[in-house]
Structure formats: C-alpha cells, structure tokens
Amino acid sequence: MRAPVLDSPAEGLDDEQLAAVTAPRGPVCVLAGAGTGKTRTITRRIGHLVRSGHVAPGQVLAVTFTARAAGEMRTRLRTLGVAGVQARTFHAAALRQLRYFWPRVVGGDQWQLLDGKLKVVGQAAARLKAGTDAASLRDFAGEIEWAKASLVTPEQYPATVAKLRRDIPGPAEQVAAVYAGYEALKNRAEMLDFDDLLLHTAGALEENTVVAEEFHERYRCFVVDEYQDVTPLQQRVLDAWVGERDDLTVVGDANQTIYTFAGASPRYLLEFPRRFPEAVVVRLQRDYRSTPQVVAAANTLIGSARGRVAGSRLQLIGQLPPGPDPDFTEHDDEPAEAAAVATRIKRLVADGTPASEIAVLFRINAQSEVYEQALTEVGVPYQVRGGERFFARPEVRRAMSVLRMAGNPSAPLVEAVRAALAPVGLTPDPPGGAVQRAQWESLLAIVELAEELLAVEPEADMVRFAAELETRADAAHPPTVQGVTLASLHAAKGLEWDVVFLVGLVDGTLPIQHAEGDDEAIEEERRLLYVGITRARRQVMLSWALSRQPGGARRRRRSRFLYGLIPEHHSASRVASGSGGRGGSKPRCRVCGSPLIGIDAMKFRRCADCPADVDVELLDRLKEWRSSEAREQQVPAFVVFTDTTLVAIAEQRPSDRASLVAIPGIGARKLDRYGHAVLALVADGDLLDS
Template sequence: MDALLEGLDPEQRAAVEAPRGPVCVLAGAGTGKTRTITHRIAYLAQRGHVAPGQVLAVTFTKRAAGEMRTRLRALEVHGAQAVTFHAAASRQLRYFWPRVIGGSRWELLDHKIRIVGRAAQRLGLPTEAEALRDLASEIEWAKASLITPEDYPAAAAKAQRDIPAPAEQIVRVYQGYEALKAEAQLLDFDDLLLHTAAALEDNAEVAEEFRDRYRCFVVDEYQDVTPLQQRVLDAWLGNRDDLTVVGDANQTIYSFAGASPRPLLDFPRRFPEAVVVRLERDYRSTPQVVSLANEVIKWARGRPAGSRLRLIGQRPDGPTPLFTEFDDEPAEADAVARRIRKLLDDGVAASEIAILYRVNAQSEAYEQALAEQGIPYLVRGGERFFERAEIRQAMISLRSAGEVPGSLPEVVRSVLARVGLTDDPPAGGSARERWESLLALVELAEELVSAVPDADLPRFCAELDVRAEAQHPPTVEGVTLASLHAAKGLEWDAVFLVGLVDGTLPIQYADGDDAAIEEERRLLYVGVTRARVHVWLSWALARAAGGRKYRRRSRFLYGLVPEDHPAARVARREPLQQKKAKPTCRVCAATLLEAQAVKLGRCTSCPSDVDEELLVRLREWRAGRARELKVPAYVVFTDATLVAIAEQRPLDTAGLVAISGIGASKLDRFGDDVLGLVRAGSGY
C-alpha cells in the first residue's frame, strides 16, 4: 500500500485515499489525472473496499481507455473494466438484448453517411459527401443532446447553431434516417446509449442485475459528457453515489457535439457530501509554458468558480514562448519548417514536435514546407498503425517465429528483418514509411523490456494485441500535423500553434456568440498545454504570397505578446477585454438572438430593403460558381447570406466580413466577385 501511494503529491494522494462515495477531481492539464484515478481504483481494490470486477471506468476515446487499462495492469489490478461509453453500452446491450428486446440483435452501423444519403436522396436533397457529413453531424448533435426531430428547429435556434440547411429539411432527413435505420434493423452509436439507458430505466430486473455487478464508477474527461451520456451514467448509478469524476472545464472543446461542463461544475451541488480535490501541479510543461497557459485562460469571460484552476509548473525553467508575425501564410509555413529543422538538428525527435491548427484545411502549406525541408511528417487521422499492411504482416511473423536467441528487442529486430527492417533506413517514400513503422515495433519491445525485464516474445505479442484492440499505436518518427481538436489528450516537447488570426481562431462563425468565442479560447489553451518545453505562436497577415494584408492576429493574443515585440504596438491600441456588443437589428435596434436574424442583420419580422436586382445577380453568380466547384449552391453561400448581402450592399471588405457567414476562407475565394457585383449595381 505504501508503494501505491509513493510518489503522489498531497492533492493526488487525497484523491486516491478519499473514501468510497462521490469524489470530484478537478484536474488541470498535465497534473497526472490518469495516474491519480488508476491509483485510486487500485487503492480501493487493495484495501478491499471494492472488488476489481465491480469497477466500471469510462472515458471518451479508445486510446485513453487503453492507457487506463495498461496502467491498471501495471498496478496488478485485474478485472476492472476501463472502456469508452459506447463500448460499455455495446457490451451491456448485447447481454440484455434477449430479455429487453428479444429476437436477433440488430447490427451496428459503423458510418451513418450511407443511410443519411438515402434519406436525403428520397427528399431530393443534395447528396455530395460534404453535404451529407454536415447533415450527419447535425443528427449526431441532436441525438447526443436528447433532441427529437420534432424539437430540432427550436433547439438549433436556441443553441445558435450554424446549420447546413434549412431546419425543416434537416428534420425531414433526421426522420427519414431513423425510419430507414429501423427498417434495416440497424443501430448507430448513439442508439447503443439510448437503448442501454432505456433498458435500465424501464426494466427493474435488468437494472438490479447490472447494479449488483457494478458497484463503483469512474468517469474520465467528465467535462466532455453529453446529455445522452449523462443519462446512461444516471441509469447505471440508480440511487447510488459511488462515483468518481475527473475533468477540467478549461478543456471543454466539444460543445458543438453536445458536450457540456455543467455536470462537472454542478457535481458538488448534486452531491453535497462529495470530496472535491483540485490538481494544479503541472508536471508536463516548463514554468514558461504554464505561465502562458494561465495567461490565455485568465481572460476568459464567465468562468465558473469550479473552472478557475491555476496551473503551477513543477519542471525546471525552459525557453520563452515565441510570437511571430508574417506577411503571408507561405512565409509562416517556411519559417515553421526551418525552425523545426533547427530543433531536429539540436536533438529534438521529430515525433516530439507538432504543428497544430484550427481547421484541417490549414495543413497543406505546412505539409509542403516540411517536404521541401526533407522533414518527415504524419497527418493525424490517417491510416491507423495496426491496420497498416506491414504491421499486420509483422505481427503474423512475430507470432510464428518460434525460438529465437537474444534479448526481446534483438529477437524482434531479427524477425522483422525478414519482412523489410534493414539496418539503415531507405531513401524515402512509402519504403521509408514502412521501415519507420517496423522500427516502431522494435522501440515498443525496448519499452516493454524496461518495464518488464523478463518479457519474452509471446508476452510482446500479447501486448501488441492489447494495444491493437485499444488502437494505441507506438510513436512513429515524424512531425505531427493535427487540428487543435485532434490534439486533445496528446503532448509533445515542441508545439507550433499556427494561423492564429481572427476568423480562424476564433473561427468566423463563432462571432456574435460569447459562449462560442470562449470555447475557441479554450482551444488555444488546450493547444498551449500540449507543449512540454517549446511553444511557437504565429500568424500571417495575408493568405497568399504578396497578397492583401487584411487579416488581424487573434484577439486571444492581446495581453500575451511581450511588450518589446513589434506586434505589441497593436496590442496596446486594443482593449484587452473589449466585450463584443450583442448584434442588434439595423431597423428597430432590438437585440438579435436567432441565427437567421443575426445573419440578416435585422429581425425577421422587420421590413426588408433588399435590392432585388442585386439578389438575382448574386443567385446567378452563385449557381455558376457551384457548378464550377461541383458543390451544392449553399456551400458557396446560403440563401440567407445572399439576402443579407443584397440588403446591406457592402462596398468593401470590412462591410462584407461583418455579415455573419462570411469568414476568411470565403472572403478569399468569393470576396472580389461579390464586391464587384455590389459595386456594379451601386454605380462604383
């Protein structure tokens, strides 16, 4: 027991030793939350407070669940369940199906796009991949938020969602999707949660059996729970309170998918007797990185008391964060690649460097710049490690190798030499990628031996199987390119936060919504806290080389840029916390709340002063561009945006971007065309 508590700081130890019952761990980035909760599970089991098989720990990704299982095995805790919400619900529904529903089990629908496409096609709606992805996302948000098709329009308006089509069309697609799914006897991932909750809520015998099986619950990343997941958790608990939750409201970045930090922040109110522990000692990042992260989040508006964690750096000092402004994106990307080359030359591993951006479309410039520097890179979200052909072949060879003399790493390297692992790497291309993947297996063998000195080849193969199931691949040597959302839960020695301009971070469609703006700020906070030592923050004033410098650096950088930095002059002219005024109607001056009204710039009930001739020209132009780009017309601009342009008749860039729905990317692609049409009708 002493060994189990050894090395924990006072706050971590308080969380581990808290008695059974409600426990809320408010854990800042890098404060050792996974270590804390796995040690708590081990502590409760070793003290006899709960049998390992009665523990159900849930999190949000297979990778996080795999990491939790790996740590529990290292702590000699066997039998505790550590899975995702969906994996837990799937197992439970499979077990209870014969009693609750009966008949053959319905198949799981891995991807809903195909069924959404059929529903849209029946209604005569666009079926291009981009349009279907947007519709599928709206259906996912609605189901995760426990919103029925009938309630969708009001709920979407209240949430001020930037919907991809008229609400009535989305309702019809949602209804059609559910009907087609039922006809084919299919379940999507949200159905797993809905049916599991219903099984426990409506069947006392089933609920009693489940609650007798599981007595202790742990929820990681609790700030990301959706109303649907909370409903499942409530069904699991019944009237019990043996629940440990861990989370950080400052890292809530999935509100667009229905997540909410409210259950985390309201936990002490729901369970007044709960033990609340705050983890603020940051063991991941240098004090310089920690200080920057604290500065980013301290300017957040409307922060509930429970979210006000102030990280305290525990590592030695490191370099000062770098802020850099560029004339254009190619210059920014080139400078980032050159800086990465210097880090590599200084001994930083490529796998310990990441370039993070707000939207995936930003990656192209950095891919090109890295390629020009001869720097290998990985775009996160590509083919999974254990699904690669060379890894599948390697695992077959390892399983059938028989007796091979030598240490485990030597054995693995010897076996993999038969399938292409040479002493020296190939020149490049796909052969180099294959070689890097095989070498990663050798490095994984070395990692296993450091933890289990007597590990042999069968033990190594078993470890690979566990990791493959958890989709938890070893590190492959290459700079990581990823969106800020995809970077959540990861960390690197050096992080480059790029493209930090208004309209991108915060994203343009977040403007006018304080809650959405604050979520964008939290994205930057998450990005900064991914770095252990080096942080680079940069922005470009123009998109194309030599282009018009119309961009402004992100408002989130005001107050962060050092006083002696050239860009600080701009910061001094801008108020640090200038609250954005609520949009008002240009006709009656009333505050605008609905997304449609914000886009139009007036109440929908107020008279329109639309220029009908201009609107016709805009629609004709949009139809032509849509045909040229092979996309639905609304992907260019929605009807509401065209009406807003025809009403407001902007004559310059500032007036155009003031219209909701027109951000940096659309300004770049369509701005000159639109302004030309407006000016032509205005005599300019």
C-alpha cells in the same frame, strides 16, 4: 514480462493527488488541469478502493472516451495489481451490457450493429431528394449523431437548432426529415447504430426493475474520465448505471471543453458539487508536463476567459525546470510563415530534437498543405494526424481533375480557377455543415495557391497551374515515417510534444469566422488555443501572417487571443496592432487613451467604462439594411452582422474600406460582400448631419 506491482497506490503522489486517491467512498469530483496527472490519480483511486476492501475489482466500471485511453487505464491498473476492473469506452460498456440483457428486455434475435450509417442516411436523403453527395451525407450523419447525443428527436430538431442558433447543413425541416427517415429505415431493418447502444441501455435500466437490480448488484463503483466531454445521452446512461447510489468519481477540466459541436457539455462537471453537496472536490493544479513558461502562457490565455466555464478555471502551477519563453512571430504572408516554421524545425532537428517530438498545430485541416510543402522543401519528414494529406483528400483530387480538363480559358487565372471549381463545391460563402465547410476550405486553398503562383509568375495560365498542382502533389508524398506531426487543434487533444508550433493565429481563423456573434463559440475557440499551448512540454511557438499570399494586402489581424499574451517588450507587441494589422503601438482607447483590454474593448476601440457615442439613427438604418439582407439570403440576421458589430460601426462611422475592415467581425469576405452598402449608409448619415 510482467509489469512491476507498486507497494501502495499512494506511492509517489503529491498532496492533492493523494487527497483525491484516499477520499472516502462516495461522490468525488477531481478538477484536473492539463498535465496534472489525472490518469495516474484515478487509477490509483481505483487501486486504493480495491486494496482497502471497499469494493471488489469486478464491481468497478471505469469509462472514458477513446479505446486508447481505456487501454492505458487497464495497463496502469495491472501495474497496480488490480485485475478485473472494467475499463471501457461508454459505447463498449453499453454494447456488452445490451448483449447480456437483450433476451429479457427485447427478446428474439439481437439486432445487428451498423458498420456505418452513411448508406442508410443516403437512402433516407434520396427519398426526400436531399443532397446525396459524400459531403452532404456525412454532414447529415453528423447532425443525426449530435441530435441523438443531445436527446433531440426529429420532431424537436427544428425548434432546438433555431433556439441554439446551430450551424446546420441545410434547412432544419429537411435535416429533421432525413433524420426521421433514417430512424425508420434502420428500425425496419432491425439494426442499431452506436447511439442506439446508449439509448437502449438507458431504457433497459430505466424501465426494467429486475434488470436494473441485477446491474446495480454487479457494479457498485463508477469512475468517469474526461467528464467535461459527456453528452446528455451519456449522462442519461450514467444516471441509469448509478441509480440512487453515490459511489461516483468524475474527473475533468472545463477549460478543455472543445467538443460542444458534437453535443458535449461541461455543465455536468460544473454542477456536480450542487448535485452531490457532500462530494469531495479536489483541484489538481500542479503541472508536471510543461515548463513554467508554457504554463504561464496557458494561464494568461485562460485567465481572460468569460462565461460559465471560466468560473471553474484552474490556475496551473509549473513543476518542471525553467525553459525558453514562448516565441511570437509575425509574417507578411502564409508561405513566408510556413517557410520560417520549416526552417526553424530543421534547425531544431539538427540540434538534437527528434522530429517526432515536434508538432505543427492549426485550426482547420486546409491549412496543412502549405506546411506539407514547406517541410518537404527542407527535407524534414512529417505525418498528418487526424486527416489525409492535402493532395490525398477526395475533394482536392476531384478539383485537380477538373482543372486539368479546363484547358486555358480566356479569363484571368484566379477567376478561371474559381469558375472551374464552382460546380464541385466552391460557393461564394462557406456552406453550413462541418464536412461541407472543410471541403469548401480545401477548394478555397487551391484558389489561394493560384494567387500565390500569380505573385511569382504573373503570366501563369490554367495549364501551368494544373502542372504546378501535380508537382506539389508528387513532392508532398514522402514515405510514411516517424516525423513532425501536422494536426488540427481538435486532433491534438490528449497528445503532447516537446516543441509545439501554433500557426495561422489570425482573427477569422482562430477564432474561426463563423464563431463571430456567439460569445460561447468564441470562448470555445479560446479553449482550443489553450489546449494547443498545453500540448507543449518544453517550448511553444506562436505565429501569424498578415496576408494569405505574397504581395497580398496586409489586412489580417493577429488573433484577439494573443493580446495580453505577448510581453510588452517583445517586438511582436508593437506590430499588427493598428488598423489593418500594420505597425503602431498597442491599441488604445479612442476616448481616454488607455490600453485596450478584452474583446469588446477591441471591437469598439474604447474602454468599457468610457462613454459610447453611438449614432442611433445610423444604427437603425444598419439594422433595417441587415434585416433586408437576411431575408434575401434566407439566413438569420446575425449571419450578416452581429448586433455588436453594427453598434461598433455606428460608433466609429468608418469612412473607407480600411477603417471598416479594422473593426473586428468584418473580414475580407464580408468587406467584399457588404462593404459598399455599409459605407454608403454611413456616408448618407454624414450628409444628413452636414
């Protein structure tokens, strides 16, 4: 059955959407907030340009980032009666073009496309005696992809990552050598990877005038969706496509830039009006997805953003009828938080909300296990999106095998579990590299399950714990059905549900611990939460727990991003705001007594305008100690503590572990590792002053 064709591409548009659709042919920048109808707007613009005779359908190239989004674009264009438009991903478009131009540009047989780069990366790593386990290879492959997307050569890699302070999976020179070896092996075998498609396409258009003229004659109009996510390599290809012309429409939202770790950069979106001074800039701010209450929470969160991206913030305007206020809940521990969420979900399903219209979103995949277990216990079906179920992950299966074979060591359970998992990747500190860190987090989650079991069964031993893991694994494998979605915040991008639970909102998790000391990284963590909130159509629930396991020390602090979000009258605004996350009033300046606003104010426990009382001699001692620690660990100094954290210590001069851990940037692991040394330095200063 054919889809109905609209009478006019302008039908049913609001004023801002209409302005974007009917803008004159030429450069157009559409700043489209979450839920504002960006896909409708850009497809209608293409339809308008075609119907008004400005361009033929076959002369339009529209690119986006996923095959699903490209397919949706093609479907909508068919509904508009516009057939023949090329709507593809960057890589699909480049592959099509490269195959066509290959005989003239390269000659001979076309090089084959690699199905995956891990095998070749493994060969390069083996020759260098670098890590060849699956996690290391995936991290090496990820770094190679980032480098090529960022137009960084193997020779440039060490200096570039040092300048960016990038978290990398090994010594920079080693990663660069694996990268160079991979490129040499691949080229010798006459193979291309996906990034080569873009590099060779750009090169063909840049270096071959005849090819460029033929391409520019074929394609006259370009549309780019999700423009905030383009990489330097994709921008280079786009520049080659467009050439000296300006018939380009870009659509994006800098507030949803959450992939900079993969090379994405919002600067091309932000600088578009400067590059094209005559560009039409349209802001889409009417949100048709979410209730005004959800929209208000999103606006409040992003309204506190800082840095360059914040300068383009869009103030969403909710268009739907009112709904429930956002819900904020604090819990004693993670299992209690998960149980409460599962109970709430069961009630929602019983009241008529389809399970498929509910999502539980978290920062890291390792957080899924406790929610898988809790939903299983209350009989609510679920599906894990963007990752395997916890007990299906290779590192978890491997860990369970190791624990089964461990017998019953004489050491206490938690200590024995840590020792058993050390050979399979459980190091004292998280490793570099996204894949290795994700696996490390899964292993740490197993240790936390041991701590949880001990809280309930103090006499539990290794055999009992291994049996507990088997029981959980068996119970957490319900049949594959449509159910509640469990997903990371990254995996949730582009999706939406009626009800969204945002869980585990504590400092150290969101923002993630390794973002500390990097203002841009902290702001990207804020944008992750913004993306999470804007996934909700009707209601958003936000929760956090003060400790990992039952009976644990309640040292966690709710995420700094929640300050200002929780209404003053809400019960959650009066908890977790004091030292160690315990009760008390909203944090106030220790100098003037005013409520504290902003990350730096929370860290220093004083307003930005209030006078500082830094102990300069103590600060010098702290910096000297930090340098020594960094040299010993062979890491940059900021990995130990950032300058801001050292200044906060030198101002507040904590006298015990509780007051030290109350300083943002000092989590439980850093407290255990450095707490004694830092407190000793503070105490030495106090003795000198007396």
